[in-house]
Amino acid sequence: MRTGLRTEIAVSICLLLGAALMFAGFLLVKLTEQELLEQRLQHARATAALVVTLLQQTTVLAQDAVARDVDSYASISTVVAMLQKQSDLLGWRLLDSRQQVLASMMVADLPPFEISPVVTVYNEPSEVLNYSSRLLPWQAKKVSYVDLSIAADSDDSIGSLLQLRFSLQSLVERIHRAQRLILIYVVAYGLVLCLFGIYLLHRNLVQPIRRLQQATAEVAAGSLVPLAAADGPVEIVDLSNSYNQMIDALQKSRTETETHICSLESANLSLEQARDQLVRSEKMATVGHLAAGMAHEIGNPLAALVGYLGLLEADQRDCLQKDLIERCQTETGRIDKLIRELLDYAAPGSGEAVPVDPVAVLRETVTMLQHQGMFDGVVVDDRCGQVTAQVLLDSHRLQQVWVNLLLNARDAMDGTGTVHLATEINGDRFAVLINDEGPGITAAQVGKIFEPFYTTKDPGKGRGLGLAVCQRIIDAAGGRIEVRSGTSGTIFSVCLPLVGTAHSETRDV
Structure with missing residues (x-):
């Protein structure tokens, strides 16, 4: 099935424009996602640092080991409970120097914490990020979170390692909402741009080409009417001017051809008239010679015959004989009239x-x-x-x-x-x-x-x-x-x- 120029260009524009808008939109979403993720991680780090500070302060205030254990655990539980209400904290645990769990809490069925050598060996904070933005709707849903591991600085602290797990699901939901908004924006804005582009394409390209196609069909049918002055892109105007120049050349060629045909017809008519004139001249010459011969060969005896008939009529008393003489005079008159007509035809200009x-x-x-x-x-x-x-x-x-x-x-x-x-x-x-x-x-x-x-x-x-x-x-x-x-x-x-x-x-x- 063959498609028109407008359809092909419109489909191409829609595909290219849609791809460009989708790419730009999802690129913007990705950049925003990175920025929001970094902000969320900074917030989680600040929260973890706050918990460690509270833990150290509790250890200093306690007077003996038993009091430290009880007060520290109570303080940590109170702080973590407060943070859990105000943030996306999924769980925590406190380890001693032998990596034994002193206290822990987990709000969901999630994988256990992992201890990074960075914390135990270098005494540096560690982050483990488990994040999936799930760009495609048919992808499997995964829980996104970040694990923070921080070592205590004081030798008197009751625990040597604190691990916290913060949820990132709110960030994922925000990204999903942004993706839906971007998709709606791409569809709506792309539709507006495509419709406007198709309108401009039809006005500046398709319509002039169709008008030129119709004019070409009229030329094939024999009509040589030039196009009206075209507005639009320079190429369309130049094409219209070239078409009008071609029409002018065809009109001049047709006029020259018609003039040549008329001259040929006129020459042919002149030749026919000359031929007829030659035929008539030949006939006139023949009749002229015949008339001249008849004038000499018949005219003189006929004149004598007419004279003799006149003499006979003058001396004749018999009515019957006189009637015969009159009949002879009538017939000789007819002969004389025929000779005169022949002479008139042979010499009309006298x-x-x-x-x-x-x-x-x-x-x-x-x-x-x-x-x-x-x-x-x-x-x-x-x-x-x-x-x-x-x-x-x-x-x-x-x-x-x-x-x-x-x-x-x-x-x-x-x-x-x-x-x-x-x-x-x-x-x-x-x-x-x-x-x-x-x-x-x-x-x-x-x-x-x-x-x-x-x-x-x-x-x-x-x-x-x-x-x-x-x-x-x-x-x-x-x-x-x-x-x-x-x-x-x-x-x-x-x-x-x-x-x-x-x-x-x-x-x-």
Whole structure:
């Protein structure tokens, strides 16, 4: 099982802090114990010296040996009884020069006194310490005491050796109480220190690391949001600053990558447009050569044929023959119109480009088509408003564009419906929008409708040159034609560069 950084550091702090406090506490207890033990021993020595002094005084005051024995024993018993009530005296005994017991008393079942050679040989006081502080509660309980052996100084004393045994249990109990207090102090103080240390650890280390971990996960998810200014230790602040520097570098790298991708996409689009332009140029060249050849090879015989038909019609009185001649003239007119469309496609730039109002030309074209009966059943919704705009283009060529687009809108609705007209101004560009309510065209058809001889109309109703001619005329004027189509209709947007400044109140389609 894996543990977190906070848990590991908290456990380590608790263990180290607890060990340090326990060591310091028990060291203090041990030093105090030594001091108290020394004080207790000094008190025992003073008591023993007092008893010896009383013993010597009693010996001097007695007149004979029998009196000394009786009075000494009585005096010693009285003094020892008094001391036993006021101190921790466990027992005593008095020995003569032959180490025979003259008098003794023992209040408990304890080991007998021992005679040290230090007393008998060197006539010096002797101490035997039997002490156990029992630091651990499960240790066996032992009786602690100290034995003092003191030799009498006077030759006339009734005894040559006095031994006293003092209890040290009160000292042991005091030490045990101190140990319990130290343990409680260590637990309470250690708990407070550990909680405070864990709080500081969480605020200054764990919380910033978790925030950095969360931010790193967000970076992996694609978010490059820098961290807020961090407070705390210098290392955490430096780590946060380094992270923000990394985020800044990643943002710059992403921006450079996106810019590079955009430039590649733009270059790819330019290449596609150049390719399409080359394809159109090749088609235009082919159609141009074809139109020029047809103009020479078909145009001259066709002109002669038209002239001969005119002569025949003038001399013909038979209605049937005259009707046939008129039919021939109609068909030759269709051939002549096709040749003219081919020539218009091959040479769209003919005519003088002058500033012209595209909206005025559009409205004139609508009026002309209505007068000719080509817009019967079609409602024109003019939302162009009051516009003042000028574009540089031949008015006849511009009218040719409007005628083709309006007739295409009519045909898309099968001759009935509403055609919406609107204008837009975008900087130095002026756009005219023609929107029909037909079924729309597919995306694949949108990419082909400007190709020569491509048409979506039924056979015999279109030759596929109208939109191609319109695009060539608008391209030559520096503009473009855009198409947006859906199930609710198709919008043709003719965008042309403005001459000067345009002002209008327009409404979108």
